[in-house]
Amino acid sequence: MNFFQDLLQVFNLRKIIRWIMLAGIPAGVFYIASILILKLGGFNLIEILRDPAQQNEQSSFLGFLSNVGNWLWIASAAISFFAATRIDPGFGKRLRELLILVGLFSMTLAIDDFFLIHDRYINEFICYAVYAFLAGALLVRHYKTILNVDGFAFLAAGSFLALSILTDMIQNYIPLRYSYTQVFEEGFKFIGAATWLYFSFRIAASGIAPAAARPPRNPEIKASISG
Incomplete structure (x- = not known):
């Protein structure tokens, strides 16, 4: 039966x-x-x-590290979008908006990284300017929330990504082989992406109530948990 x-x-x-x-x-x-x-x-x-x-x-x-770096952007987007659908009602619409914006920004960077948009299709300086503007707008609109949750993680992610961009812009003037300058450029980007993933997790975790404090919507799930 x-x-x-x-x-x-x-x-x-x-x-x-x-x-x-x-x-x-x-x-x-x-x-x-x-x-x-x-x-x-x-x-x-x-x-x-x-x-x-x-x-x-x-x-x-x-392309191992390049592929893993792209996973970091996608993971950030997935965490943010999922958390936006599961956010505790007590936190209101502002945090949900922040999570959606972080998710969209992460997905944009993932698409750029995967399809090499700034390398092949759109001038890299235009892309860099747009990304800087979006990150700045995100910070201005949600300054208090970012500061309270983990302002250092946001600052660290932005700093490492900025260092990656700076290295890309001045690599022709650095007295090192191209392969060596790539170690620094891609390394800064990788650490920045990993830090952005950590920041996304921190923002998501701040808005999701513990499982024990949030009753399941489906009574059958509740019964299976209690059983």
Whole structure:
């Protein structure tokens, strides 16, 4: 009897519809649209579907730190967006707005880093100016919240990212090999991204009530926890 009840719980119509609408259809549309658009752009299916390291028979660790750095931006965005949906009502709309803005900023940097936007498509100085403006606007609008939660983490993240940009701008005047200046430029960016992830976590944690203090919305989940 319990087995059939478990099956009914797994194949719950409401949950199936929710999966179809929020995961299945969006993923399928994105997958098919990506293939069609990139095919029109001149790419073949192998180039679209397979990892570049596989296609070029290169090591899987090619661009290792660059890839991990991109994960940091994406993780920051995911944490921020999730926390914005789970924020404790007592904190109000301001913190939710901050989390959404941090998430959008993180996702913007992730897209830039992944697709090399500032290296290939938009002048890097324009990108740097826009990012500096967005970070400054974020600080001005949510100064008190950032200061109270972890102003040092915000300052540290901004400082390391600024050092990365500065190194990029003056690398031609540094009496070192390009590969050595890249160690500093990418190192500053990596530490800045990791610090931004930490800052995102701190902001998210400040607005989410402990699990024990927040009753589950679903009574079945509450019963399973208490049981």
